[in-house]
Structure formats: structure tokens, C-alpha cells
Amino acid sequence: ARISAAARPDAIIGSNTSTISIAELSQPVANPERFLGVHFSNPSPFIPGVEIIPHEGTSTETVAAVRDLVHSANKETAVVKDVTGFVLNRLQYALFHEAAQLVEQGIATAEDVDTLVRTTFGFRLPFFGPFAIADMAGLDVYNFCYKSLQTDFPERFATPKILTDLVEAGKLGTKTGAGFLNVPAERTPELIAYRNKAYVAMQKLIEELGPAPIN
Structure with missing residues (x-):
């Protein structure tokens, strides 16, 4: 006011x-x-x-x-729309919530969780968002992984309907030329070349900077 x-x-x-x-x-x-x-x-x-x-x-x-x-x-x-947490924090806190539970349950230490995030899927995130990553992995693979997760976490990892609909329609990501982002199949080699170049550059940058002064 x-x-x-x-x-x-x-x-x-x-x-x-x-x-x-x-x-x-x-x-x-x-x-x-x-x-x-x-x-x-x-x-x-x-x-x-x-x-x-x-x-x-x-x-x-x-x-x-x-x-x-x-x-x-x-x-x-x-x-984005005006909803609670908007988009950034809904994503950020969903990851933190799962990470905190893994530590609370004694499945991994905080240090090990951070290591896995920054050296695995987090390593990809400067270049690709979750939908691009899913398209490259294969939406049928994601659909199968959801079913596996549901054996112990049926509610928390219920398969998103948007994913099921795409798989049922045969839209499995870059390998079929259609998925969340609909990258044409003929552009897959260009996308893979960019991915490989980006990941090599990221690894070189990490090596040049050295480890973060956390521990």
C-alpha cells in the first residue's frame, strides 16, 4: 500500500x-x-x-x-500462474522434501544425497529441464520406473496422467519424434551431439573450479 x-x-x-x-x-x-x-x-x-x-x-x-x-x-x-509456491518453489521443495526423508530414514547421509544430485540428474539440469530429460530417456522407461516405485510408494509416486496418455498414444519422446517437447526424430542426432558437448564442457568446468568449499 x-x-x-x-x-x-x-x-x-x-x-x-x-x-x-x-x-x-x-x-x-x-x-x-x-x-x-x-x-x-x-x-x-x-x-x-x-x-x-x-x-x-x-x-x-x-x-x-x-x-x-x-x-x-x-x-x-x-x-506462470499465481498458485501457492508458483513453479520454482514447488519443484525445489519437492526435491528437498524427498531428500530430507532419505536422510531421516537413514538411507543416505546429507553429503551423499548432495553428491548424487549434483553428479547425476543435477549434472544435466543446466542444459535440459525435466521434460527434455524424460523425452531423451524415453517416456516408456519413465512409465515403467513409476510402476517400480509404486511397489513401495503407491501414492507418492502415482504415474502422472499426462505421462500415461503420451505413452498410450505411442509418443515416447525423441525416439518417436513426439513426447512432451515434440523434437522431430531427424533432429535427434543434433540433440545428442549438443548434449555430449555440453556434458564434456560441464565436466571440464567442474575440474577447473575444483570442489565447493563446503566440508
């Missing part, structure tokens, strides 16, 4: 909140169509992704102006 009172009536107002409802925060703002979430991640000078969260009343012009501004800082944006 104080920011709204101090700002020009046409000034765009954004919140860096990571969890608070954007719609709720917009209520004391005069001209709420100019208000939205602009969620940077710490440390913001170095993290290139920014979550853009309009509420139902945010104008398309406001979203476009904020995206242009963020892009001018050489960052990438993703526009």
Missing part, C-alpha cells in the same frame, strides 16, 4: 516474493493491472532465470513490459 501511494499511477509494481499470493498482494495496489510477481533467485546477479507471475487482473502490457526489462538484463523468463 505504501509503495502504491508513493509511485506514479502508471508505474509498474512487482514483488519478489517466492510464496505469497500475488492476487493477495495486489489488493491494496491502486490500478492493480500494473502489479505482478517478478521472482528472482538468490544470488540474483548470477542466476539467469526469473519467474513472472501475473494475477488474474494483471494486464498483458504489464507482463510484456516486465519481460522486456528482464530480458534486457540478459536473463530468461517463464510466465
Whole structure:
């Protein structure tokens, strides 16, 4: 409310909140169509992704102006809906929740969990998101792995319907030319070449930097 009172009536107002409802925060703002979430991640000078969260009343012009501004800082944006946790924290805390349970149950130490995350699937994440990784692995493989996980965790690892529907339709990822991201089959060699080059470069960077000074 104080920011709204101090700002020009046409000034765009954004919140860096990571969890608070954007719609709720917009209520004391005069001209709420100019208000939205602009969620940077710490440390913001170095993290290139920014979550853009309009509420139902945010104008398309406001979203476009904020995206242009963020892009001018050489960052990438993703526009998501105003739901609890948005997207970034729902993903981040889902991973942390599972990691914490593994440590609580004595299955692995915190150090070992961190090692596995950063040296296995986390190693891929600077280049590919979870859907690209699933497409390359094969959605039929993912579907089978879900069934295996359900032997001990039937509710926690229920197969997502969106995955089942794609598998039943024969859309198994890059090997069939259609999946979550629909990469044409003829582009698979180009994708694999990029993947291999990226992973080699990442390994070289890790070797140059050395281990993080954590322990």
C-alpha cells in the first residue's frame, strides 16, 4: 500500500516474493493491472532465470513490459500462474522434501544425497529441464520406473496422467519424434551431439573450479 501511494499511477509494481499470493498482494495496489510477481533467485546477479507471475487482473502490457526489462538484463523468463509456491518453489521443495526423508530414514547421509544430485540428474539440469530429460530417456522407461516405485510408494509416486496418455498414444519422446517437447526424430542426432558437448564442457568446468568449499 505504501509503495502504491508513493509511485506514479502508471508505474509498474512487482514483488519478489517466492510464496505469497500475488492476487493477495495486489489488493491494496491502486490500478492493480500494473502489479505482478517478478521472482528472482538468490544470488540474483548470477542466476539467469526469473519467474513472472501475473494475477488474474494483471494486464498483458504489464507482463510484456516486465519481460522486456528482464530480458534486457540478459536473463530468461517463464510466465506462470499465481498458485501457492508458483513453479520454482514447488519443484525445489519437492526435491528437498524427498531428500530430507532419505536422510531421516537413514538411507543416505546429507553429503551423499548432495553428491548424487549434483553428479547425476543435477549434472544435466543446466542444459535440459525435466521434460527434455524424460523425452531423451524415453517416456516408456519413465512409465515403467513409476510402476517400480509404486511397489513401495503407491501414492507418492502415482504415474502422472499426462505421462500415461503420451505413452498410450505411442509418443515416447525423441525416439518417436513426439513426447512432451515434440523434437522431430531427424533432429535427434543434433540433440545428442549438443548434449555430449555440453556434458564434456560441464565436466571440464567442474575440474577447473575444483570442489565447493563446503566440508
